[in-house]
Every structure is written in C-alpha cells, then in structure tokens.
Amino acid sequence: MKTSLLNWLAWAALCTCALAKQPNILFIITDDQDGHMGSVEHMPLLKKHIIDQGTSYENHFCTIAICCPSRVNLWTGRAAHNTNVTDVGPPYGGYPKIVKEGINDDYLPVWMQSAGYSTYYTGKLWNAHTINNYNQPFVKGYNGSDFLLDPFTYDYWHARMSRNGEAPRDYSGQYSPDVVADKAYGFLEEAIEGDAPFFVTVAPIAPHSNIVANPPSGPLNELEVLAPGPVNKFAIPEYAPRHAHLFKDYKIPRTENFNPEQASGASWVAQLPRLNDTMIDYNDEFQRARLRSLQSVDEMIERLINLLEEKGVLEDTFVFFTTDNGFHASQHRMHPGKECGYDTDIHIPLVIRGPGIAAGATKNIVTSHTDMAPTLMSLAGASRDDFDGSAIPLLEDHESTEVSRGEHVNVEFWGIGLPEGKFGIAEPFGGLSYPNNTYKALRLVGHNYSLYYSVWCTGEREFYDLHRDPGQMHNFFADPQLAKDYTIAGRSWQQLIYRLDALLVVLKTCKGNTCVKPWNSHHKNGSVETLTEALNPRFDNYYMKHPKVGFSSCELGYIKEAEGNRERISHAGVQWQTGLEAPTPEGQQPFQYRGSWSDWV
C-alpha cells in the first residue's frame, strides 16, 4: 500500500492531466464483436453514452484473434508469445494453463488491488474455467466476482455462475447477458458505496455463438469440458425475445471481400470453396442474431451509466468499451468465425470516455490490447516494467505522441481455424477443422500507409496494402504482377518486404521495450522509428541479408523449435528459412502459389 501511495503521489506530481484522485474504472468487454460488419453502429445507447461522450480509437487491434489468449494478453499487458497462453483449452490454453503459467497470481486485478482499487468482475473471465475447476484454485484479484463457467459459458439460456467463490448456481431459463447485466449493476452499486476507487469489469458473452452444453452426469475432465458431446455446436447466438423484431432487413455489408469470386488469402483460406446462397442467407441471419444479442449489452450500458450519474460519480469514472477479438462471416468465403489475421478479426472497437477525454472524438494512433493493462495501471498511478505495450496517452495531445508510439501491431496465432455455424465443418475439438492456422503477422499503420504482412507455418506469405485494398483481397505474394510497379516512399516492394520481415523477426519474440520500440533492435541508436526511415537505401544490404521469419513445421502451440530463427543473427551469416511449400489437401485444386520468397531475394 505504501509503495502504491508513493507511486500515486509521484504520478500526481508529474501528471499534466489534473486528475484530482485515482479515477474509477468501468470496463465493458463483449465477446467476438466485429468491427467490420457495423455492429457498433447498431448499438444506439453505446453511441449515446460512450461514443458521443468519449473518444474512439480507430486503429485499435487485438494481437491474437481468439478469446482466451486475447484476454490473457489484455489482462497482463504481455504478448501471447510471452504468456504462452495460446489456445482456449489444454494443453496450450484455458484456465489450467493460466494457473500453471502463474498468471492467476500476477495480473491486472491483483495489481489494481495493490494500487488501492476495489476490483469486481462479472461474466466470462477465461475458457476452460469450469464448474469443476473454479476452486482449483479460486480466481485471484477480485473483491467481488461472479463468473460464467464452462461448459455452460456460451449457453445463453443455461448459464452457471460462481459468485465470490461459492458453488456454481444454475441460471437456466434466464438470458445470460441479462443475468450478467444485473450482476454488473449490483457490483457497481457496491463499488460506488465503498471508500476505495473501483475497477469494475463486465464481460457478457454476447454476441458469441451459442454452445449448448450437455448437462454433465459427473465430473468432467478438462477436454470433456470443452467438448461435452454432439449437442455442442457453434450455433446462431440466442437473443432475448424482446429483441426478436429487430434488424429484419439487415444484411452483412457486401464489401469486396464478401464471398469473392476469386479465392483470397493463404493456407486454408485460399482453398475455400465459394459459399452458396443458402449459406449466405444463413450468415446474414447469424449476424442479425448477433446484433440482437448485443441489444441486451446496449441496454446494460445505459443502466450502468445512469447509475454512475445518479450516484454523482460519472465525472470521476473512465468507461472503456471493447471486445476480445473481431469476427468474420462470409468475408474471404469464410463461415462465421475468428482466428484469422485479417482486419475483420483483429481490428476491433475501442471507445473510452472519462474526465479529460475528448467527447465525440476519434484518434488514429495505433493501439492494441497489449496496451490496455499499461493504460489502466497508469490511470491508477501505477506502472510495471514487464509490459510489452505502453499506456495509451488518453489526455495528452495524441498527434504529438503518434510517432513515438510506433506504427506496428504484432499479431500472432497458433493452432486451428474453427468455422462456426451450421455449415462450419467443425465439430469443435472433435477433429481438427482447418489445421495449419499458425502464423505471425505484422499490421503497420503509418501516416500514409496501412500494411499487412504475414508468414504462415506452411511457408506461405501475404502482403496487402490496405489503402488500395481495404478488403485484403490482393496478396502480392500470390501475384507478383501486383508488386511490379509498386513503390512506397520511393522504394520497391522487395525492399519494403525486407524491412517488414526484419521487423517481424524482432516482434515475434520481443519482450518489454523491444516490443514497443522494435526498430531499436536494428538501429541501436534510436535513429529509426518508422518504416519510412528504415527504407533508407543505406540499410538495403543489411535488411536484404537479415535472417527471415520462418517455421520448420506447423504446430498447434508455441513450440520454439518449430519457429526458425528466434534470435537476431548477425547479418554476416545469411541464413533465412523459407519454410514449407503450400499444402495441397487431397481432392482439391493445388493452390497456385506463384512467387516464392526465393524469387525476391
């Protein structure tokens, strides 16, 4: 407590933002909410109370597009390659892995308590956090908690929840997001009555797919909890009957990447057949149901904001709204789902309102979920030195900090792609659906460029220029013609790729400040902070010879040995790995992988 007070005094002295005391924080996080199908525009109360009163971060990204690893990233401020929680269930993820990695003892709510906060949480915390293991051990860090538990987490009408460590209670017949909204209201009331500043998190499951669990007859083992039986499906989300009449005419925006005539992407995405009309109708209804499920969250937002206002604390409270990862449905010919590196899956809403934050504003600085824990800690007047991200400057003049914040987002994924909905081929976890969904990617957003570069475990690569190609439809690696006359800052595509790859080499194993300032690993004296600077021809030889990102095999988790160079090797030793050729699953057209890395070096 003493250190936290000192920290806070030091912060208060330095802070230019004139916050009189540690502010309260209300953090609302939805589940799988898309940023690219207009879901936010269909939440009028979110707009009224948070978007119009706060600032939207237009370049906000998750770093790993799946719930549990993304939430671990969010609540630790560490990249997934540093938490090694890379999946939703054992052996690579889920609550047992979180406990094993020491994260239950050492993550944001614990730190916020040390900083003097009262902490509350209701909704889904992790995956594989179950009716059997919720007390093995109990979740740490919360003064009040009420957690949704597997295998009922995504069962909209049969939630089971454990309150403050008590035995799970069955909420069958009640609508899960409404149950969570009531609990949130209660915790917020309790928090407001207390003397300490509060950090209240609300995590309803909307608009996640519905997963009906078989009621277990006895204790479940870890894997059974994830796949209790054939009833278990990633089905259309359920909504409250009061919202059934809404969005009857809604259709998913027919963007260029909507069920395109030409396949796009790489690895399994490039192999997908076109969706037929039945599937497209189904996906439209799937998304309508997601929007309806979000109405319960929207109503909750109004209730919570009204409560803060009635109690006179709204002006002392920061309210965050975001989601864990994005979602696609029909884009790139995909069934509903996530787990991809495309903007549909990683580019997500982040809106913040609070004292000193501009109302109705948008900001273009690049931010990611890795920055959330540092941001929340800095509001509490505290900090740590093991963060892989940095606090988002909420109150300062953002433009002046843009360059020093960096342009990059480090995106990663290990495991499978899991199509959801009734046409998704997956029985979850029963058999692997789309294996080889392991990749490293870099999203780079500068003043005048917006780029995506990825390297797959199969050896395939992707590059998209999102200013020309916002739908990420035209992969330069699949069509060298695209690269022919392309220049950026007057430099060729080949020179650009050398830089992006070398940046990704640093990011894929970075830790701490290296993740925040990755160019420093290439230019020790801090002379290069942006891509444009790195493109200087003086560095051509260095970047050309730099070891390249590569995998030696496709693994379902973070297996170091499979991931090629992990250390930056002196450019004297030219040794890059091209990985493996693109796979050709039986009975499918071979993927025309024109242009291999070696064509360009």
Ligand SMILES: *[C@@H]1O[C@H](CO)[C@@H](O)[C@H](O)[C@H]1NC(C)=O
């Ligand atoms: C919240 O929990 C922490 C850690 O157990 C404790 O120090 C603190 O006093 C609690 N706050 C309240 C308001 O009970």
Ligand SMILES: *[C@@H]1O[C@H](CO)[C@@H](O)[C@H](O)[C@H]1NC(C)=O
């Ligand atoms: C689309 O494909 C599904 C699955 O094979 C099938 O059930 C459906 O009848 C097809 N619809 C059309 C219009 O072909």
Ligand SMILES: *[C@@H]1O[C@H](CO)[C@@H](O)[C@H](O)[C@H]1NC(C)=O
């Ligand atoms: C971006 O614009 C700046 C000037 O605003 C220019 O100096 C730089 O070369 C441009 N970079 C790219 C990659 O186009």
Ligand SMILES: *[C@@H]1O[C@H](CO)[C@@H](O)[C@H](O)[C@H]1NC(C)=O
């Ligand atoms: C930093 O590196 C750049 C590029 O190599 C060089 O031009 C500059 O002189 C260096 N500055 C210092 C202070 O060493």
Ligand SMILES: *[C@@H]1O[C@H](CO)[C@@H](O)[C@H](O)[C@H]1NC(C)=O
């Ligand atoms: C996945 O990649 C491996 C190479 O790591 C390859 O042998 C296998 O055929 C691929 N599987 C599929 C279904 O594409």
Ligand SMILES: *[C@@H]1O[C@H](CO)[C@@H](O)[C@H](O)[C@H]1NC(C)=O
């Ligand atoms: C990550 O966890 C998995 C599963 O426990 C383990 O096999 C792997 O070696 C770990 N990776 C690293 C880099 O520690």
